[in-house]
Amino acid sequence: GRAALHFAALNNRKETAELLISHGININEKDNDGKTALFDAALENSRETAELLISHGININEKDNDGKTALFDAALENSRETAELLISHGININEKDNDGRTALHIAAFYNNREIAELLISHGININEKDNIGQTALHKATRYIDKETTEILI
Known part of the structure; x- marks a missing residue:
């Protein structure tokens, strides 16, 4: 509780x-x-x-x-x-969870562009891979979110 x-x-x-x-x-x-x-x-x-x-x-x-x-x-x-x-x-900012994801992976997966931009502007590692080898770019392209994908390229 x-x-x-x-x-x-x-x-x-x-x-x-x-x-x-x-x-x-x-x-x-x-x-x-x-x-x-x-x-x-x-x-x-x-x-x-x-x-x-x-x-x-x-x-x-x-x-x-x-x-x-x-x-x-x-x-x-x-x-x-x-x-x-x-x-x-x-x-x-670069902390990883038990699955190897960063906050950027989460922002990209949920198409939260503002947070993704904020994290990138503060130096988060955009190339960080999670435990299954995926970067935040993989997460963004999963749902074909053009805007979030563009800021990760």
Whole structure:
């Protein structure tokens, strides 16, 4: 299950998150999937709450049970503002999950061009291969997404 802080992050309830933190809640508590509240903030593009969590020392590079960081959730949901925040605070942009994928693989697979461009502009390795030998370009061409494919070439 999720802790109260996770729900505050999911719903971008910064004031609620502040209250919970001020009362000593474990900021790095994980849910059953191994995700912290920062993952929920990234998933819902709750930038203000993500910023609060980071300022209070949440582990920005924490990985879930699948080896993903919060940047993967931002890439999945095209949460550009939160992705920019994570990158500006030093999240490992080239982190790979248990399947060898990077956040760029996720952005390309879901045709999230804005996130793909953001990741590329910050130096993500566009030629990184996952565990089955596929790059982000392979993921983009799977659904013949011309725009995302063009930025990966």
